[in-house]
Amino acid sequence: MDDPSQNQTHNHINGNGDWPHTMNQIFNEDESHFKSNAILPWDQFSNWIHCACVVTFDLELGQAMELIYPGHIKLTDKEKMNICYLSFPDSNSGCMGDTQFHFRIRQCPGKRPLSRSHSQYNKDCPVSLQLDDAHYYGFVYFRQTKDRTVRRGYFQKSVVLITKLPCVALFNQVISIIAPEYFDNGEPSLEAACHDIDQWPSPVPGDTLNLPIMGTVLQVRVPCRSDKLIGSVQSKSETLHSLPVHTVLPSLHEVDIYSAFLSILPHVQLLWELVLIGEPIVVMASSPTTTCLTVQALVNMIAPLKFCSDFRPYFTIHDSEFKEYTTKTQAPPPVILGVTNPFFAKTLQHWPHIIRIGDMGSIGGSPKLSNKVKKAAALKTLDSNPGVYTRYKSFLTKDKMILKRLMKGAQLKRPVEAQNAILRRHLLELTQSFMIPLERYMASLMPLQRNISPYKGPPKLRPFDSEKFLESVEHSGPQLTSGIKGDWESLYRRFFRSPNFEGWYHQRQREVNQKLQILHLEALSNANLSEWIADKEEVEIVDLILKIKDKLSFAMHHHHIVGKESVSRLQKQLEDIVLTLPHDLQSVIKT
Template sequence: MFKPWERFHNWFHCVCVVTFDIELGQTIEAIYPSEDGSGDQEVLTEEDKTNICYLAFPDSNSSCIGDTNFFIRIRRTTPMKLTDFQIWYNARSPVNLQASSDYFYGFVHFRQVKDDTLPRGYFQKSIVLLSPMPFVSLFSDVCSIIAQEVFDKDFSVLTKACKEIDLWTQPRPLSKIKETITLPLLGTSLRVDIPHETRRFLTHYILNDPSRGIQSSLQCSKFEMDAFQKFSFLFSHVQLLWELVLTCEPIIVMTSSPVICSQMVYFLVSLINPLIYFAEYRPYFTIHDSDFKDYTSKTNTVPPAILGVTNPFFTKTLQHWPHIINLDKDVSGHSNKLKKYTSNKLMDSTPGFYTQYKPLLQKDKSFSKKLTKGQRPPQAQMTMFKQHIQDLTESFLHPLERYIQSKSMPLMKDINPFKSPRPNPFDQEEFLADLSKPGGLLTSKTKGDWVNLYKRFFKSPNFQGWYDQKLKDIQQKLTELHLEKLSEEDFKVWVKDKKEVELIDMIMNIQNKLKEIFFSETNARKENVHRKLKDCICDIRNALPLDTQSFLKDIDGSEF
């Protein structure tokens, strides 16, 4: 039995309606589901609400007539404790798609239309969907579907949409490619593929809208497709951009439109899929952000981050950033093709890619020609581009994965059943030495200075984030191997010379170890280990005094 709004919160945190008040400025008009109906937890802190208000409208909305749809990312003022379901989900999904306890992913649909009956002469409102899940393409479309229905009809549609979402199935990762989750929404049906961690990261969904006669198979949303088409002029620089993002170099994206800046930032962080970008990134950043001083200060080292900004004020305050992409609002035409600059001199409003960085790897010129000269449909072009850039990332990760597998795991014979095993540390110098050996770790055919690229990567948050994730995976595997070895011990013999406190400690230790692998996928081998360990707990318990046995009668691992 689900609690009220439990299934809604598996997908979204809440939906906000933000309006422009003539006296108060931007303010949250309503939160759905209502705070009274969404549980004991406060929906949003006052600081969260303030941040959302400033990010819900374009910096300068005078030219944004009609509908504007963009993506934001907000650092939560108070980290959220993940639910049991979200922990289960994160254990099975690719790291790129995992629920975050520290950030809201926000999806904004802003409408501005002339209305002489209102004091300012314009109707100005935003619908903002907040989620711990980074489903950027899907949720951008969901936000657009809901907002258009709300603005075209009335706000009772929001309640209806929330109730429909509360009937959605859980966002479970799927191990089979042709499996989908069906999500009905206001007459539209979304069939979504959320890949399991064991699958490649190419995801898709099918949009079926009987009321509008739409039925199409999408490898991406309009949000992602727009980004690909708008930034095709950057394909000649894509490998340079990939290196900058991979090594967490600070990048500013400047433009007059929150749509373009959020799409560009998303385009950049997606360049290193399936590696997640672990440094800070803000698809739309304003002068009201609580981190504003940290990013604009010229006395401190520029932090590793990617920021999308639209306020002209940033043109001078962020001159000290080493990499700046300055875009026109209309970047789709060849007239706006950006040039790579060789120095970061004082920048004016001229569009350009300002950087002094020289790529360490040689450019794949054949791919650029293949992509730009092909006569394929846009979706096929984008799929080919995504596959190429993903292959580049995987070729970079391959030596790291091989090193981790061969060096980090201790041998089974060296695992002591009565001592928790630890992974061997990552030796960067050893890795780099192995990389350069003939027949060593490096398998990519791309030429260039791979050693220095890895050195730059090791200094970045991306390496630390990737390595921390690998350590969790290794520790999980070690725990399972340790339990397997522990289950083979004869505890009827082991207990003979042990004190009572040692026996109780061992029971609790085995029980805690079982909890650690509770979320692992089950199979016959693990079930056999679980059964043996329950027998071990019973053997240890039987060696205790009767009164202690009575106290511990329920601790036999049966719940596992």
């Protein structure tokens, strides 16, 4: 796949129809433009959050949007409807008191693309933490209390933060600070919280940030793509130091996967396979807090690989995609749904993989585990026992050592944080063992650097041949780094048909072709172009000039990864070549 910037053939480098005359112009143009806009009100706020909403229950209207802040933010009617319905628990559990959970919805088409800040964040953060311009997350704090002054007898209201960032741990903490203050002090406290967020620094991968919010400071490190993974994104050498007024968050995005899978621990490896190959999964529980934790844990369990299918941590019968996702006229789509309404037990019983999570009350103790996989057809109601209901047969043999280690830890009352780290590291190593052969094969498709000629176009990555890759699995497959045995080849075949493979392959394809563009630019900058054009026709020289201008355009759009020295040499080459042309042709080229 060609880099998008290569489609900008013959574009001018600057607004004067000329190329930049100084290196500073190339490398500082974007930065100065960004700085000039960064001082506008709510720009910093929008780097983190799209808006804050208050949703109330009206006896006559049902769920209603009471407030959107800041006031200039626009949501479509469809977005408002989805936010309203998803901001209230959809179950018979009562949910008295305070309840926290989060949801994910589609953004209506026609909105602006990612901001400059978000685009830069996506370039530098781990792929699994990238945001997209097609979805919003909503972080909900719902309060239900008895209130005799209300006709229905109950006060029911939710405070919701809408954002594109998948920073689950951070925003769960933020909403837990903001919402109680709002319930106690009303709208002025919400305004104050939003103004605090408008003072936050941008989410720059690799930076440790201090984020003031309503009298406290949250300290968190934003993961970077170059981080060394050791079971958690943050390494020991990067431990955050707390100040008295600080709340240190160990992670921006990670959830407690041990607690999420506590009642179904024996099936974690099976679930890892299902998520890896993009199978449709529905998670059923009695509360949205439980479903969103479990769905998020499923999505995170294949990290650092990005989960590329849709997922809904909390899904209701009022969701605008309800018919699309529950139709029986076609196979279920590759989506993970979290549901609480008993209606779904009947509506989704045709789904191939169903996870039933019981009440999460025994965390830290010795859990009562669901050991056997049950047939999917056995689940008829939400009263069924916790467990995994599926006809899927695992390709890999179960690693019993990790289960024994976790069970022993539970008996010894090992802290939940330690149990979570053990399980997370196990899943990380499993994913890495699966991906290392693919990365190795991908590297073999890259042309040799010595074959990159400045006088020809940049070379392309050779196409991925799944059969050739599978031939290599027997002698250089996951068995080199993993002790788990099984039919790895068949697991790869299923993976190749999944959105996760497609997403990984296109991402690596873009990265490799970008690297080839940089190597070609360096070769071009180091070549003796003046000597090469000595016996060339004017048309060939003009063609070379246009190619160099394209390279400089690429350099401007990727200045964070292109060496300044290489671009400076290429700029000088361009100026020298143009001077060899007749004056009238020079004028044509510069317009």
